[in-house]
Amino acid sequence: MAKNTISAQVALELLKDGNARYVADVARRPRADPRRRHETTGGQWPFAVVLTCADSRVSPELIFDQGIGDVFVARVAGNVATDEVIGSIQYAVQYIGTELVVVLGHESCGAVGAAISPPSDAPKELAGLVGQIQGHIGKEKNLGKAVDKNAKAAAAALKKAMKGKAMGHAHVVAATYGLNSGAVNWL
8 A cells, every 4th residue: 555655744834834725715625626536546645634523614624725635534523532533543644654643623612612511411422522521621611722722632642542653653733723714723
């Protein structure tokens, strides 16, 4: 299997440049045509992994102005690094050779808000996610600060999970996305 050959540093610059285009409303929507779909039928070689929230307003391919096969995306409410998510990310790092992993939180995150003030009618299946976020944010009551703390803690959990394995070369960074501005803030 072929592997990604883009370094973490170059991958981060590609994401930053793409986000700048997105914020400036000059996104190119690259590599999203039938030719690219055909090119990627034989495999994928994304240059970055993005763990982000399942929120419909947070779409990494759009936010970073990337195309089909450029970004390996894992999505779960509150961008929590569950065992399944960690396994998915480890696959991309170990077998595809992706060197950059981004944990992307976002402002006004409902899952983080639920960790600050749990709703009485929350489905029991959300308890694990909310509990993990509560462990990340502690007693923080400011939603913006809690989103930052949660993203940083999920990034730290990923680093720990990959340390000493074949994935130890990956560079993990935390960031948050501004819903109104469209800008990514690198933490």
